[in-house]
Amino acid sequence: MTANLTYTAAGITGRRTERGLVVPVDVRWSDMDAYQHINNARMVTLLEEARIPLLFAPDAPTKPLEAGLLVARIEVDYRGQLRHQDSPLQVTMSTSKVRAADFVVHHEVRAADTDSCSAAAVSAIVRLAAFDVESQRVHRLSPEQREYLKSFECTE
Secondary structure (H helix, E strand, O other): OOOOOEEEEOOEEEEEEOOEEEEEEOOOHHHEOOOOOEOHHHHHHHHHHHHHHHHHOOOOOOOOOOOOEEEEEEEEEEOOOOOHHHOOEEEEEEEEOOOOOEEEEEEEEEOOOOOOOOOOOEEEEEEEEEEEOOOOEEOOOOHHHHHHHHOOEOOO
16 A cells, blocks of 8 residues: 555545555534533544545545445444544544445544554444445445455555
């Protein structure tokens, strides 16, 4: 994998590294809960925002999944708290299990300026299925889409 390529979509820019795509995600005041850390449900939204450059970057070799995606499974482990002052969060993403119609995105979330080798405060595994909104059916990924998604597999 070539390091330090940038992927930009919807004004969000990610940087490709040996560990995957690292995307900074700003924390909004509304993402906080009464305990002054990021609310667990809002974290899922922040993870979704982080995936935008991975899945829809205009400079990607193919724009995978423009027709649509469904979240088939999401598993989130909260290992440490993150707060507003930890913004922008650094979300590192890689892929695995790229199959005919679905794939897995692994997320590791750390506070700003945290070493990428340190333990993640939040980790998540999201299985996404390619979905055709018009026909309302899951569809197969093209060979180009599978190749693109596999290019983010982390070999560590």
